[in-house]
Amino acid sequence: MKSLMRTARRGAAAGISGVLVAGVLAGLAAAPANAAPARGLSWNVSDQFQTHLNTQTPLGAATYDATTKDATFPLESVTTAGAVTTYTFDGGLKGAFAFGGTELYSIHLNDPKLVVEADGSGELRATVNSVGSNTDATVVFPSAGPREVTVTEFAASTKAGGVLTATPRWEGVLAPDSTEANDLGIAAGYPTLGKSFDPELLGALHPDVRSTFYWSNRGSAESNARKAPSTLVVDAQPTPxxxxxxxxxxxxxxxxxxxxxxxxxxxxxxxxxxxxxxxxxxxxxxxxxxxxxxxxxxxxxxxxxxxxxxxxxxxxxxxxxxxxxxxxxxxxxxxxxxxxxxxxxxxxxxxxxxxKWKVVAKTAVKVNKKATRKKAGKATVTITATKPKATGRVKVTLRIPGIKKAKVLTPKLNKQGKVVVKLPKAKKKGKYSVVVTYAGDKNYKAAKKKAASFKVK
Missing domain, CATH: 2.60.40.150 (C2 domain)
Incomplete structure (x- = not known):
């Protein structure tokens, strides 16, 4: 039954072209570029993986929290075919054992994939590669190169609020003294009570790192108990x-x-x-x-x-x-x-x-005191507008009798949208003109030119 279910899951995982589970990839596909993906798979593999392999390195898009000892693999997609749902994740995790500044052996778990049946059972798959220093010809070595394998299986899972949780199998996975156990070079009588990650994973690992994943004849009962696979937590809740x-x-x-x-x-x-x-x-x-x-x-x-x-x-x-x-x-x-x-x-x-909300302001010019040849005058410029009051500066052009060149002033409006302009004395009799223009501000468009004039006697 186990092999039949595994075959069905693998076929579904490999053959799905992309029927999207509502609310995950469908929600992300058209999101803006700055939208974050759903959070993904959170997993520390096992407590022994974290303690014995004393160097943890996230790979690619994955991240690693040194406090919680969890790696997070971002969710890439969720697809479904028939009764099988497949969650694919990005990135990887490298666990390595180093001594005296030298890395002796390591394992890479890349691009995890969670395959879940309708009844909640399923498996975690990943592309695995490992490196070791043992060259003993009597030891069983894996075939060369990374390959995708079943890392662990689970009999049930729960899902609430978009978060899926599954506890992997540990006991009864690999029978001691079985052909599979013997082929992997495992000592007689082990794994104890069949406690192991999936045999496919063990077969893909260098022997230096293999015993990290089953209850072996090495180490204490405490350290072997730490080898149990940790709970899988998948946050597939879409990100708005x-x-x-x-x-x-x-x-x-x-x-x-x-x-x-x-x-x-x-x-x-x-x-x-x-x-x-x-x-x-x-x-x-x-x-x-x-x-x-x-x-x-x-x-x-x-x-x-x-x-x-x-x-x-x-x-x-x-x-x-x-x-x-x-x-x-x-x-x-x-x-x-x-x-x-x-x-x-x-x-x-x-x-x-x-x-686009700017309105046209109106300009008013009032000569309060006419300039003469003996005394200066003054004029008040008002930019009439609704709230808020007009701001900025006005341009006042004065043509003064007896002065050939026009005098240009740019006084600043007060808080009431007004300004008083001094009118210099005239040099001779004639027409004295005051021309005002207003270019507008953030609230108001430019106002029409307004002029006032009087005669100097």
Missing amino acids: AVKLTTTLNSPKEGVQVKVEGKGFTPVTNPGDDGVYVVMAPANEKIDRSDSSGIDKYPAAYVPAAAFNGNDFVTVVSANPAELKKHTQYAIFTWQAHRNSNATQDTRTLVSIDWS
């Missing part, structure tokens, strides 16, 4: 990613944003029902404890029934009164209705071209 498209941007009608969510989990815990999608200032602290947290913001609610697997599409609309110009807004998501977990929390900046 959001794509935004600003479909409307108008000072009269407001802003409308199309929100495409991929890799979301509509129900993570009992009582969950989709996600809330809210537009608010990017640095806003939003109360996500219940549905009332969305009441004061432009928002949309996407119930679980509206999801397509782990994806959704919705629109958030904000009228002009709900927006503060030149503010950076973001789309926030979280689990509805009570934010039972933080896995659906995202924050994605909204692109709003505020230059």
Whole structure:
């Protein structure tokens, strides 16, 4: 039965062209480039692997936590064919034994693959290579080169919240004094109680490292007990990613944003029902404890029934009164209705071209005191606009009787959008003109040129 099931699993793993399990690869395929993949397989192989092989090195995309002694292999894909689901992972782990600065032997476990049957049973496969220093001709050596083998099998697994957990078999895997055990050069009477990783793995390993994976006649009972394969933990929960498209941007009608969510989990815990999608200032602290947290913001609610697997599409609309110009807004998501977990929390900046919200300001020039040939005068320039007041500088061009070249001033507007300009004395009789232009600021477009004039007697 074991060999038949293994053959079925291998055929499924090799022959699947890519029927995607909803919510994992489907959710990641169209995610933005900066979206992180699902977390993947967390495994330390065994306690003995960690203690005896005193140098642990992650390979490729894998990472290694020296505190927890766990390697994490990122999830590449999840595929299904019939009743078999296959999780493939990226990267590898090298465990090596070094003494006196010299590496004596090592094992490489690369590109793990978890194959799971409908009943929860399955196997972990990996491409294995090992190196050792033993050259004894009487010792059984593996065939040359890395090869994919079954590392360990498990009779059952559980899955909750996108996390799959399986405890590999240990006892009764390789019968002592069996043909397989003898062919591997294992001492008579061992492995004790058949405690071993899969014989395929042992056959692929250099003899220097082989005994790390079964209860052998070497070492203490304590060290042999540490050889039991550790629990496999696969976090296949999709990682949410959001794509935004600003479909409307108008000072009269407001802003409308199309929100495409991929890799979301509509129900993570009992009582969950989709996600809330809210537009608010990017640095806003939003109360996500219940549905009332969305009441004061432009928002949309996407119930679980509206999801397509782990994806959704919705629109958030904000009228002009709900927006503060030149503010950076973001789309926030979280689990509805009570934010039972933080896995659906995202924050994605909204692109709003505020230059489209500029309105035309009006320029007014009032000569408060006319300049004469004996005394200077003054004029008040006002850029009239709604809130906020106009800012920046105005350009004032003065044509003064008796002065051939026009005088140009660039005074700065005060907080009220006004500025008082001094009008120099005239040199002779004639027409004295004041011409004002305003180029605009971040809120207002350029105003039309405005002029005022008077006669100097």
